[in-house]
Amino acid sequence: DRRYANSRPAQVAEVLDRFPPLTMIGAHLGGWSEWGDACAILAGRPNFYVDCSSSLYALPPGEAARIVRAYGADRVLFGSDYPMWPLQGELDRLRTLNLTADELERILYKNAEQLLGLEMR
Secondary structure, eight states: OOOGGOOOOOOHHHHHOOOTTOOEEEEETTTTTTHHHHHHHHHOOTTEEEOOTTTTTTSSSSHHHHHHHHHHHEEEEOOTTSSSOOHHHHHHHHHHHHOHHHHHHHHIIIHHHHHHOOOOO
16 A cells, blocks of 8 residues: 555565565555556565455456456465455446356355365365
8 A cells, every 4th residue: 555654565575585484465456556567566475365355446447357367366365354345246346347157156265264274185
């Protein structure tokens, strides 16, 4: 978030570099209001996930889809920031990104299952 210096993408990257076993989830697609920088700096890191909370309302669908795919749909978690944003509205926004059925499943629940060790066998 550009308003706060303690959560900038470069600082998150530094933490991830210093503590490789740490798995981190970056809220708001990795950096609310700094989506481009966050994606450029943090995408491709095996120990970094993002959620899509409080971001889809502010990004054009094509840009949001590009960011999701830059991180990889296997690194994105669904988030709504409820009660700030109603759940159904956030689901509707996610569905406007024209993601594949597999990408949507991963974002909506499969990634969380894997990350939390809850995968169905």
